[in-house]
Amino acid sequence: MTPVVSAQKVCKSFGSLDVLKGIDLEVHDREVLCLIGPSGSGKSTLLRCINHLEKIDAGRLYVDGVLVGYRERGGRLHELRDKEIAEQRKNIGMVFQRFNLFPHMTALENVMEAPVQVRREPRGQVRERALELLDRVGLADKARSYPGQLSGGQQQRVAIARALAMQPKLMLFDEPTSALDPELVGDVLGVMRQLAKDGMTMVVVTHEMQFAREVADKVFFMDGGVVVESGSPDEVIGDPKHERTKSFLARVL
Numbered sequence: 001m002t003p004v005v006s007a008q009k010v011c012k013s014f015g016s017l018d019v020l021k022g023i024d025l026e027v028h029d030r031e032v033l034c035l036i037g038p039s040g041s042g043k044s045t046l047l048r049c050i051n052h053l054e055k056i057d058a059g060r061l062y063v064d065g066v067l068v069g070y071r072e073r074g075g076r077l078h079e080l081r082d083k084e085i086a087e088q089r090k091n092i093g094m095v096f097q098r099f100n101l102f103p104h105m106t107a108l109e110n111v112m113e114a115p116v117q118v119r120r121e122p123r124g125q126v127r128e129r130a131l132e133l134l135d136r137v138g139l140a141d142k143a144r145s146y147p148g149q150l151s152g153g154q155q156q157r158v159a160i161a162r163a164l165a166m167q168p169k170l171m172l173f174d175e176p177t178s179a180l181d182p183e184l185v186g187d188v189l190g191v192m193r194q195l196a197k198d199g200m201t202m203v204v205v206t207h208e209m210q211f212a213r214e215v216a217d218k219v220f221f222m223d224g225g226v227v228v229e230s231g232s233p234d235e236v237i238g239d240p241k242h243e244r245t246k247s248f249l250a251r252v253l
């Protein structure tokens with residue numbers, strides 16, 4: 001079966017700074033891949049490349065078998081137009097460390113925004129789905145609340161519902177609980193755990209090792225722009241082989 005994400009020797013530099021130095025990775029349908037590693041190792045950049053927020057410099061990156069951001073013709077790559085890129089991005093949901101909800105819109109309006117504005121779906125239909133999604137993230141009673149009236153954990157769950165409203169094939173999470181007070185982390189991880197159980201394909205950057213251990217099908221440890229070690233959570237977190245993985249885990253566990 002075609003992998004949902006396939007990265008082949010993906011490289012990305014910012015000026016003279018080589019941030020991704022040949023990343024290979026595959027995520028299959030219904031799989032959860034957790035990306036771990038120290039700050040600055042390139043985890044966010046990799047997610048941003050998958051979601052068309054950065055262009056790669058070398059290698060190949062495919063989402064659902066389709067080349068990200070480029071068209072291949074006669075062995076040469078041609079950049080896609082903005083419209084074509086927008087089309088590709090519709091299948092990808094992303095949740096950031098900062099929730100970035102629209103402050104002047106209620107939770108419900110935030111969740112409805114993209115399907116109505118981007119996809120021009122009928123409001124009634126979107127509204128019904130948005131209410132279901134808010135229920136799914138445990139916020140059925142907050143549909144009419146504004147972000148400022150919600151805790152960080154609640155806002156992050158609205159952000160997850162908002163990403164799901166576009167019915168993505170793939171969800172990317174970039175340290176979704178890092179900005180939260182410790183007592184709010186559990187609810188957000190709970191929603192993500194349920195999403196994984198329901199079969200969503202996910203790439204999750206996280207420092208929550210317990211979550212990675214329970215939920216991930218595979219764990220990739222990155223350091224200095226390379227994948228140092230990858231495998232099952234039991235292998236990478238439970239029994240790391242590389243010194244760099246061991247010293248990282250000793251710091252976060």
Ligand code: ADP
Pocket residue numbers: 014017019037038039040041042043044045046
């Ligand atoms: P991580 O998410 O693992 O902490 P990042 O992918 O955010 O790592 O960053 C990797 C490296 O790339 C860092 O040294 C960071 O400063 C650099 N970097 C990230 N984005 C940019 C950018 N837009 N311009 C220049 N340097 C960047």
Ligand code: MG
Pocket residue numbers: 043044045174
């Ligand atoms: Mg990051």
